[in-house]
Amino acid sequence: MIRIRFFARLREALGCDVLDLCPPSRSPLSVAGLRRHLIHEYPHWAAHLDSRLLSAVNQDMANGQTPVRDGDEVAFFPPVTGG
Amino acid sequence: MISVQQRDFDVGEQYLRLCQQAGDAGAVVFFVGRVRGGGGAVRALELEHYPGMCERRLQEMVDETRRRWACHAVRLIHRVGRLAAGEQIVFLAVAGRHRAEAFEAAHFLIDQLKTRAPFWKKEHGLEGDRWLDPHAKDVRAAGRWYNDTVML
Numbered sequence: 001m002i003r004i005r006f007f008a009r010l011r012e013a014l015g016c017d018v019l020d021l022c023p024p025s026r027s028p029l030s031v032a033g034l035r036r037h038l039i040h041e042y043p044h045w046a047a048h049l050d051s052r053l054l055s056a057v058n059q060d061m062a063n064g065q066t067p068v069r070d071g072d073e074v075a076f077f078p079p080v081t082g083g
Numbered sequence: 084m085i086s087v088q089q090r091d092f093d094v095g096e097q098y099l100r101l102c103q104q105a106g107d108a109g110a111v112v113f114f115v116g117r118v119r120g121g122g123g124a125v126r127a128l129e130l131e132h133y134p135g136m137c138e139r140r141l142q143e144m145v146d147e148t149r150r151r152w153a154c155h156a157v158r159l160i161h162r163v164g165r166l167a168a169g170e171q172i173v174f175l176a177v178a179g180r181h182r183a184e185a186f187e188a189a190h191f192l193i194d195q196l197k198t199r200a201p202f203w204k205k206e207h208g209l210e211g212d213r214w215l216d217p218h219a220k221d222v223r224a225a226g227r228w229y230n231d232t233v234m235l
Contacts, residue, residue: 008214077133077203078214079217080200081221082198083202
C-alpha cells in the first residue's frame with residue numbers, strides 16, 4: 001500500500017487529503033509514474049496534478065525520478081510559504 | 084529547540100528560556116513575524132503544515148544555522164491554524180558570541196523558513212479567501228546564502 005497525501009490548495013481542489021493506493025503492477029514506480037497513475041485512475045484530477053507540483057517521499061523532498069515503493073508515503077503539494 | 088503549535092507564545096518567556104541555554108553568548112537577536120492586516124483588507128491567515136516533515140525540515144534548518152555560525156542556542160516557534168490580523172506567527176531567536184554572527188544567523192534562518200519548510204498560507208480577506216503564492220524575492224533571498232555570486 002502507498003499512502004498519498006495532498007496539501008493546501010491541491011487538497012481543496014481534489015477534495016481529498018489522504019489516499020491509500022495499491023501500487024500498480026508496473027515496476028519500478030517513480031513519483032512521475034505515480035502521478036500518471038493517479039490521473040489514469042481519477043481523470044478529473046488531471047488539471048490539478050500539475051507536473052510543477054512539489055513532492056516528497058517518506059517526508060523527504062523528491063522529484064519525478066524518485067523511486068516509490070510499497071509502504072512509502074508520498075505527498076504532493078504546491079510551493080511552500082512559511083514564515 | 085523547535086516547535087510547531089497552535090497556541091501563542093510569550094516573547095519574554097522565550098527570551099529567558101533561550102538565555103538559560105545560551106551559556107556565555109554575548110548577543111541575542113530575535114525576530115517575530117505577525118499577520119499583516121493589509122490596511123484592514125485581511126482579516127485572518129490560515130496556516131497549514133505537513134506534520135512530521137515540517138518539524139524535520141525546521142530541525143535541519145536550525146542544525147545548519149548552528150553549524151554555520153557556531154551559535155550557542157537557537158529557538159524557533161511557528162504557529163499553525165487560523166490567526167487573526169496582528170497575531171504572532173513565528174518567533175526565532177539566535178544567541179551567538181558577537182552581534183554580527185547572531186544577526187546573520189537569524190537572517191539566514193528566517194530566509195530559509197520562507198521557502199524550505201512545508202507550510203501554506205490561506206488569506207481570509209474582505210474580498211474572499213485565497214491561497215498565497217511564494218514571492219520570487221523570498222526565493223532569491225533564501226538562495227543567496229548558497230551562492231556567493233548572487234550576493235555580489
